[in-house]
Amino acid sequence: MSSCPFHQPFFPQPLKNKASLFFTFFKKRRSWLDGLYERSYTMKMGRVKMPGLDLHVINQPDLVHRVLVDEVKEFPKNQLLGHLLEPLLGESIFTTNGEQWKKQREMLNPSFEMARISHVFGLMNDAVKEMSQGLHANGSVNRLDIDPEMSYVTADIIFRTILSSRLDREDAVSIIEAFSIFQEETARTAMRTIFKVPQWLWFLTGESKRIKAGNEIRDVLSRIIRPRYDIALAQKGDERDILSSLLQAVDSDSGERFTFEEILDQVAMLFLAGHETSASALTWTIYLLSLYPDIQEKAYREVISIVGDGEFEASKIKQMRYVTNIFKETLRLYPPVGFFARENTHETTMRDKTIQPGASIVVSPWLIHRNPDFWDNPNGFDPDRFNDPKSIEKDTYLPFGMGARICIGASFALQEAVLILATILRDYKIQLQEDFSPDVVGRLTVRSANGMLIILTKREGR
Numbered sequence: 001m002s003s004c005p006f007h008q009p010f011f012p013q014p015l016k017n018k019a020s021l022f023f024t025f026f027k028k029r030r031s032w033l034d035g036l037y038e039r040s041y042t043m044k045m046g047r048v049k050m051p052g053l054d055l056h057v058i059n060q061p062d063l064v065h066r067v068l069v070d071e072v073k074e075f076p077k078n079q080l081l082g083h084l085l086e087p088l089l090g091e092s093i094f095t096t097n098g099e100q101w102k103k104q105r106e107m108l109n110p111s112f113e114m115a116r117i118s119h120v121f122g123l124m125n126d127a128v129k130e131m132s133q134g135l136h137a138n139g140s141v142n143r144l145d146i147d148p149e150m151s152y153v154t155a156d157i158i159f160r161t162i163l164s165s166r167l168d169r170e171d172a173v174s175i176i177e178a179f180s181i182f183q184e185e186t187a188r189t190a191m192r193t194i195f196k197v198p199q200w201l202w203f204l205t206g207e208s209k210r211i212k213a214g215n216e217i218r219d220v221l222s223r224i225i226r227p228r229y230d231i232a233l234a235q236k237g238d239e240r241d242i243l244s245s246l247l248q249a250v251d252s253d254s255g256e257r258f259t260f261e262e263i264l265d266q267v268a269m270l271f272l273a274g275h276e277t278s279a280s281a282l283t284w285t286i287y288l289l290s291l292y293p294d295i296q297e298k299a300y301r302e303v304i305s306i307v308g309d310g311e312f313e314a315s316k317i318k319q320m321r322y323v324t325n326i327f328k329e330t331l332r333l334y335p336p337v338g339f340f341a342r343e344n345t346h347e348t349t350m351r352d353k354t355i356q357p358g359a360s361i362v363v364s365p366w367l368i369h370r371n372p373d374f375w376d377n378p379n380g381f382d383p384d385r386f387n388d389p390k391s392i393e394k395d396t397y398l399p400f401g402m403g404a405r406i407c408i409g410a411s412f413a414l415q416e417a418v419l420i421l422a423t424i425l426r427d428y429k430i431q432l433q434e435d436f437s438p439d440v441v442g443r444l445t446v447r448s449a450n451g452m453l454i455i456l457t458k459r460e461g462r
């Protein structure tokens with residue numbers, strides 16, 4: 001594996017021992033990662049029990065498979081998450097269960113078929129070209145925080161591919177800020193709910209800020225969707241983007257279409273799930289590339305050998321195996337969705353332990369991806385481990401989830417990420433700014449709390 005003499009990828013040092021509940025409450029309000037301790041990374045199963053909460057963390061692959069794949073009906077999505085995300089996402093596919101989820105998934109699936117993803121490549125590429133022009137405008141040595149740039153370009157891609165609408169900078173800034181408030185406050189609301197802080201005390205907290213932030217994002221989306229929804233009711237729409245296919249989607253049993261509120265819920269969810277996760281992963285990939293110049297050079301050479309100075313195309317992006325492996329390895333070290341929460345519906349047994357109905361089950365790719373029983377050098381960065389997918393132990397790599405609830409946008413995300421990375425790699429050398437170290441926090445996604453300060457230096461001839 002390529003090594004870096006000065007840096008190792010940032011890994012928050014776990015506590016030596018399990019923290020007290022009081023400590024956990026205050027620490028985890030900032031980030032759930034702060035409550036992890038050394039054994040969290042090696043245990044097969046762990047439990048957090050307190051009044052009103054019975055939570056089991058499972059790291060053992062066959063149990064993970066059982067919960068996410070074999071017994072998906074017995075372990076539906078945890079309702080707390082749905083409740084927390086409701087001000088922003090309403091009743092969207094990310095949090096619904098049972099028949100409601102099934103219908104939503106059937107109606108969304110056609111929008112994410114491979115053909116359509118290749119079809120939206122041109123729209124993605126337009127957004128990435130604009131990102132690249134913006135970076136070029138700042139001269140040959142550009143010192144910047146890359147994190148907001150990644151949030152902007154991924155949000156712009158979602159706007160263009162789902163809504164055929166460009167995201168202007170002003171709307172972007174307000175949406176991205178609103179979402180950052182929503183994430184931060186949601187982590188606190190989660191802890192208040194879990195620790196049963198009485199509702200009447202919530203007015204002292206950021207709850208109203210959280211609801212307002214959710215509404216602000218929905219208002220921007222609603223302004224764009226409303227006119228198209230009204231037109232689609234009157235006539236058959238065109239097929240230009242993902243919204244068109246949502247507007248035309250028909251429930252196979254009832255023959256009904258999505259209502260306006262349902263469309264708004266799904267678009268808000270696609271916006272959130274589609275840009276926040278990708279932005280997080282891209283920022284961490286750029287960080288890792290900055291730490292490993294030799295890996296960066298090899299990736300650059302791959303990009304040049306496939307496209308040279310020419311245009312990017314969907315088929316060429318698929319050929320970029322090494323850049324793809326770099327992205328996959330980043331998703332292992334910094335999985336944007338750090339944990340999945342499910343609810344147990346029936347008394348059952350796991351590793352000789354009785355799990356009560358109503359107990360929460362947590363599967364954490366963050367923990368599983370760094371477990372030394374499954375991975376050599378688990379905290380090191382080694383894209384080559386993905387050269388042979390068979391060498392990866394079954395059910396130990398799950399950045400996109402598994403089973404019926406697997407990410408619908410995984411192919412979309414891979415295509416977009418490789419395109420953005422290839423565009424940056426072709427034009428620039430990437431370095432980390434002197435003395436900068438990221439501060440990883442686990443909120444709805446795994447982000448760097450202090451951004452990602454880098455230096456982009458234009459390559460000769462670009």
Ligand code: HEM
Nearest residue numbers: 094273274277278281337340399400401405407408409413
């Ligand atoms: C690197 C980028 C991404 C990552 C790491 C990611 C990860 C995930 C994960 C882990 C889940 C399942 C969560 C669970 O089981 O509890 C999920 C679900 C989902 N993701 Fe993604 N995602 C990414 C990008 C996207 C994109 C680009 C879209 C759409 C444009 C998207 C749409 C969705 C949807 C709709 C679901 C819910 C699926 C269902 O429950 O049926 N994601 N994603």
